[in-house]
Amino acid sequence: MSVPLDDLESLYAFNSWANARVLETLRALPEADYEKEQGGGWPSLRATFVHIAGATDAWAERFSGQDATRLATMDELPDLEAAARLLLAAEEKHRRQLATYTPARLAGPFTWKNRKGEEKTAPFWVVVRHVVNHQTYHRGQISAMARRLGHAPKPTDMVVWGVEQLARR
Secondary structure, three states: OOOOOOOHHHHHHHHHHHHHHHHHHHHOOOHHHHHOEOOOOOOEHHHHHHHHHHHHHHHHHHHOOOOOOOOOOOOOOOOHHHHHHHHHHHHHHHHHHHOOOOHHHHHOEEEEEOOOOOEEEEEHHHHHHHHHHHHHHHHHHHHHHHHHOOOOOOOOOHHHHHHHHHHHO
């Protein structure tokens, strides 16, 4: 595997791979475990996964120039497959957008409105990478919650993805 000139494509490929593994883990669980409230950062596996899907979609909308000051709710995503559809559609939006990220755009500022409607600005390259970092953080929470319920989640570490990528070549 060669080192990519710009790591965004590989970073987002890793992210999609890791999300697919989380979906495999969640699809193998009884629905009661998916919905069981456990406390912590997000109260359940369901709430955490809905948050990942909603936030990923919101960032794709922001990157396309739209305001996204709210995230999809659990009422709007009543089951795992509804949340999975939103996440997969958001991943596709991000994949299409990546090709438009020129070095000049990445180096420049990016301004958006957060969920409170407050305007924020950061370097675009930071925000684009934040999307993956945010999901990684919450995938770790999902892994810990699944373990607390007695399940063995699939590993989603970047190095596991890298080993698989190298083995495919």
